[in-house]
Amino acid sequence: xxxxEIFALICFLIAIIFGLxxxxxxxxxxxxxxxxxxxxxxxxxCALSTxxxxxxxxxxxxxxxxxxxxxxxxxxxxxxxxxxxxxxxWESNDTEQTKKKKEQVL
Amino acid sequence: xxxxxxxxLLRFFFTNLFLFAVWVLFTADLSAFSLLAxxxxxxxxxxxxxxxxxxxxxxxxxxxxxxxxxxxxxxxxMFLELYKSSFQVLVAVITGKTNxxxxxxxxxxxxxxxxxxxxxxxxxxxxxxxLDLNDDHLTVHWxxxxxxxxxxxxxxxxxxMEKQLGHVWL
Amino acid sequence: xxxxxxxxxxxxAFACIxxxxxxxxxxxxxxxxxxxxxxxxxxxxxxxxxxERVLYLDVALVYDIFGFIGLLAITRFLKDRPSExxxx
Numbered sequence: 034x035x036x037x038e039i040f041a042l043i044c045f046l047i048a049i050i051f052g053l054x055x056x057x058x059x060x061x062x063x064x065x066x067x068x069x070x071x072x073x074x075x076x077x078x079c080a081l082s083t084x085x086x087x088x089x090x091x092x093x094x095x096x097x098x099x100x101x102x103x104x105x106x107x108x109x110x111x112x113x114x115x116x117x118x119x120x121x122x123w124e125s126n127d128t129e130q131t132k133k134k135k136e137q138v139l
Numbered sequence: 140x141x142x143x144x145x146x147x148l149l150r151f152f153f154t155n156l157f158l159f160a161v162w163v164l165f166t167a168d169l170s171a172f173s174l175l176a177x178x179x180x181x182x183x184x185x186x187x188x189x190x191x192x193x194x195x196x197x198x199x200x201x202x203x204x205x206x207x208x209x210x211x212x213x214x215x216x217m218f219l220e221l222y223k224s225s226f227q228v229l230v231a232v233i234t235g236k237t238n239x240x241x242x243x244x245x246x247x248x249x250x251x252x253x254x255x256x257x258x259x260x261x262x263x264x265x266x267x268x269x270l271d272l273n274d275d276h277l278t279v280h281w282x283x284x285x286x287x288x289x290x291x292x293x294x295x296x297x298x299x300m301e302k303q304l305g306h307v308w309l
Numbered sequence: 310x311x312x313x314x315x316x317x318x319x320x321x322a323f324a325c326i327x328x329x330x331x332x333x334x335x336x337x338x339x340x341x342x343x344x345x346x347x348x349x350x351x352x353x354x355x356x357x358x359x360x361e362r363v364l365y366l367d368v369a370l371v372y373d374i375f376g377f378i379g380l381l382a383i384t385r386f387l388k389d390r391p392s393e394x395x396x397x
Binding site: 047050051054057058061062064066067069070071073074075077078081095102108109112113115116119120123 | 164167217221222224225228229231232233235237239241258259260262263266268269270271278280282
C-alpha cells in the first residue's frame with residue numbers, strides 16, 4: 034500500500050463518517066431547517082472528502098485537473114443550492130404565517 | 140462621458156477575458172480553429188452580457204480582481220472551517236441539542252462578488268445558513284443561537300470571514 | 310477501497326430517496342433532492358476514476374455546474390402555487 038492510498042483511505046473514512054452523520058441528521062431532525070443544515074453541510078463535506086481521496090488516486094494529469102475544476106465549481110454550487118432551498122422554506126413559511134395573520138384579522 | 144465609455148470598454152474587455160479563459164480551460168485544445176471559435180463566441184456573448192456580468196457602479200478594479208495571496212489564505216481558512224463546522228453539526232445530530240432561530244444583520248463589504256462569497260462562506264460555517272441577500276442586508280438561519288441582538292449575532296457569525304474577505308476584494 | 314466507497318455512496322443515495330418519498334412537506338423533499346445531487350455527483354466522479362475514463366468526469370462537471378439551476382426552476386415553479394403544493 035503506497036502512501037497515496039493511505040491518505041486516500043483516510044479521506045474516504047472521513048467521508049463515510051460525515052455521510053453517515055448527514056443521513057442520521059436527515060432522518061432524526063423534525064423541522065426542515067435543521068434537516069437542511071445536517072444534510073447540506075455533512076453532504077458537502079462527504080462529497081468534498083471523496084473528491085480529495087479520488088484526487089489522490091487519480092492516474093493521469095487530465096483526470097486530476099478535471100477533478101480540481103469539479104471541486105472549485107462544487108464549492109460554488111453546493112452552498113448556492115442549499116441557499117436556494119433555504120430561501121424557499123423561508124418564503125413558504127412566511128406566506129403561511131401571513132395567511133394565518135390575515136385569517137385572524139378577518 | 141469620456142470616463143464612462145472607457146469604463147464600459149474595460150468591462151467589455153474583462154468579460155471577454157473571463158469567457159475566453161473558461162473556454163480554453165474547458166476545451167483544453169490549443170489548435171487555431173478552437174482558439175478562433177472561442178474568441179468569436181466570447182466576443183459575441185460579452186457584447187450581449189457585459190452589463191450584467193459587471194454592473195456600472197462597481198467602479199474599482201479591486202471590486203472583482205482578487206489578491207491571490209489573500210484568496211489562497213481565505214480558501215485554506217474555509218476548508219478548515221468546513222471540517223470544523225461539519226463536526227459541530229455531527230455532534231448536534233447525535234446529542235440533538237439545537238436552538239434554531241433566524242437573525243438579520245448587515246455587512247460592510249461593498250462589492251457584489253465579495254458579498255456573494257460571504258453568503259456562501261456563511262453557509263459553510265457552523266450551523267449557519269444564508270437565506271437571503273438583499274444589497275447589504277443578510278438573513279441567516281442559525282442553528283446554535285444564543286443571542287437575538289443584531290450586532291452581536293453579526294460579530295459572532297461573520298466577523299472573522301469579513302476581515303479575511305476584505306483583504307481579497309474590497 | 311473504491312468498491313466500499315461505491316457501496317456507501319449508493320446506500321446514501323438510497324437513504325436520500327427514502328427521505329424524498331417519506332418527506333412530509335415539499336420543503337423536506339427539496340432538502341433530500343439537494344443532498345441527492347451532491348451524492349450522485351460524488352458517485353459519478355468515483356466511477357470515472359474507477360474505470361479510468363475521463364468522459365464520466367466531463368459529465369460530472371456539467372452536472373455540477375447546471376445542477377442547481379434545476380433546483381432554482383423547481384422552487385420558482387412551486388412558489389407561485391397557492392397552497393405550497395402539499396399534494397405533490
